[in-house]
């Protein structure tokens with residue numbers, strides 16, 4: 001993990017990048033501001049970098065930087081070296097309902113620039129807006145995007161760059177699950193937390209344990225048994241019920 005020592009800022013940074021209208025601001029609003037997915041239809045286009053501190057617990061503490069659709073790496077006022085140097089994860093959002101040729105070339109440019117400045121960045125690709133696609137279509141898109149993005153890297157001799165892919169939508173829990181996995185990579189205590197949860201489930205009759213950040217519904221850690229999406233969704237719904245009840249009676 002890298003920290004921005006220049007600003008005396010010790011929070012890891014997560015960048016949200018991608019073409020215009022790919023869904024970056026919607027993701028941030030839905031996950032961290034409880035905006036309902038339908039309300040994102042009225043979001044204005046972002047025209048400057050928006051930074052936000054997320055620090056709801058000692059484990060979940062980072063900054064999110066939402067970028068405008070088109071950043072120009074050749075613009076002298078855009079100090080991308082400083083930005084990438086302090087970055088823990090770069091999320092690149094691709095609109096799966098649109099033609100993604102341009103998005104893939106932008107992804108390649110962004111990843112190669114960032115990697116040169118900071119090879120420790122985790123590169124995360126959100127194949128977004130998959131709510132409109134059938135299950136077969138989703139898998140096919142993911143395979144195609146995965147192949148093309150890695151081929152582009154191999155063509156420039158950069159196959160050592162690892163890209164992680166996620167199918168996401170703000171209309172279901174997939175965006176929370178994907179964000180959880182991104183955030184987990186930035187938590188140095190993750191192996192310890194996982195171990196503690198393993199001990200917890202083996203000493204109780206509990207089947208599966210998640211450690212949640214209640215505010216965002218991101219799970220910070222879970223035991224080492226596989227995550228079943230339905231269990232995760234059930235836990236998210238229970239958290240909503242608890243929050244609603246505590247708003248009424250709390």
Ligand SMILES: Nc1nc2c(ncn2[C@@H]2O[C@H](COP(=O)(O)OP(=O)(O)OP(=O)(O)O)[C@@H](O)[C@H]2O)c(=O)[nH]1
Nearest residue numbers: 021022023024025026040041045046069129169170
């Ligand atoms: N169907 C669907 N639409 C989505 C999803 N996420 C975002 N959108 C829609 O995509 C449109 C663009 O979303 P924004 O969040 O403004 O996109 P952006 O990438 O921040 O755009 P810029 O600020 O212009 O760079 C909005 O109308 C959203 O409602 C999704 O998961 N599914």
